[in-house]
Amino acid sequence: MPELQVLVVDDEPAVRQVMAAAIGKAGYTVDSAASAQEALNRLDQTPYDVVLSDVFMPVMDGIELLRRARERGHAATFIMVTAFSSVDSAIDAIKAGAWDYITKPVRREEIVHRLEQIEAMRGLREENRALRSMVLVGGAAGQPYTFQAQAMLATERLISRVAPTDSTVLVTGESGTGKGVTARRLHELSARREGPFVPVNCAAIPDNLLESELFGHTKGAFTSADKARRGLFVQADHGTLFLDEIGELPLGLQTKLLHVLEAKEVRPLGAEQSRKVDVRIVAATNRDLPAMVEAGTFREDLFFRLSVFQIPMPPLRERRADLPALLRHLLAQRSQPSGARQVLGIDPEAEDLLLAYAWPGNLRQLENVLHRAAILADGDSITVADLAPEVVRAATLAGAVTSPGAAPATRPAEAGTGLDVADPPPEATLRERVRRFEIGLIRRAIDEAGGDRRLAAQRLGIGLSSLYRKLEEDERGDKADRLRKDEDDPRAALIGERPVLARD
């Protein structure tokens, strides 16, 4: 199915019409402009993929059009059309950055052939982009562990059944249960696996930018739009768009999203025309969407549209049967990529505490606790002293630990607060101490809100995107700290390189 949006530019109405008709008949979306100036105006409005332009036109010729289009940041591929006698000027156009030229009289098959070539080229570019993002995400997340616990077998069955279909999927579950990992697996087990997987965290992008991030915009559509942008829907064409934290989507955008899902087309902000897209949607949330529908904060029709097929991710506490094997899997994953010191085992006492803990933060918390413990461990085994305070504290409260190994959990500054601020390094600056204190408050508020980050942000009186930014900054800072301690770890060089958002 052809996907290019083409602009034909020619001052002769008959030529313009014939070319536009041929392109339209081949199934491409096509517009036309009678002058170079009109073409520039249209390019400012719509992110065309291809411009097919006559070279000789009064006032502004095709080469000048190309030059000005590039100056304005338009990336459209240019094909020049010229009389046979003036091939020299076409060659000038190529030097100025045109992709190719064709001579008049123009044959329909020749135009279509060129457009097919451009389409194939574009496909390759998208594939490369998808591969690049796969390497980044795969590298960060490692190989997923396949759960065998009873609660998870039903989930695994749902995943394998729905993945090969094109059905929209809603993945629900507490924070850290692996909703993002499941979304990626759905993509990789589908026929779209060669296409792009584009994740977007609806809560992490400020409301006023979300619309243009998702649907794109034309140049000048708003004050800071200094060039046109395709948007994540178009970027995910022929692939999967993962709308994480869908419960945070503002009502106005819910209406627009519903329209895109129904019409399967997007209209960038400021554009006059819509563009067809072929995107599979996987959405995820840790919110209670039916309750939000009741409360009028989530559109019922969008909820029904998204929840055609739901996959509930069980919390870690319901997959306990797999915990011992999962601990080993995560430790093995951790030691592989860096080649850093390997921690091979876990002391039985430490393992008992890990197995007994409730894991309110699910897999993410488990990963973090293991990561920290593996760095702190002196020998080749993790001991109770290496475990995070909250794990030891829980065991202490339950009476499982009475030994001095529990000391880190009972430091007065931490007791009862859950804040990891008792012992900042002596060289820590005031700013660093404040940051640690702040992040401790944020994490505690999230815990107290049962993982609901929006509620936590509300209670703290800060915006949701600020809350996400601070968590991300902290994760980056933490990771840098940890890797600095692990001097040989080559990942230290990669800090800050992991993208927060998929970008054009």
Ligand SMILES: Nc1ncnc2c1ncn2[C@@H]1O[C@H](COP(=O)(O)OP(=O)(O)OP(=O)(O)O)[C@@H](O)[C@H]1O
């Ligand atoms: N099956 C799995 N095997 C190994 N690690 C996993 C698995 N599932 C999740 N994880 C790890 O747990 C962490 C949380 O996973 P993920 O981000 O997918 O959860 P989530 O439910 O989307 O979280 P949130 O709601 O907070 O965005 C990630 O670091 C991920 O690598």
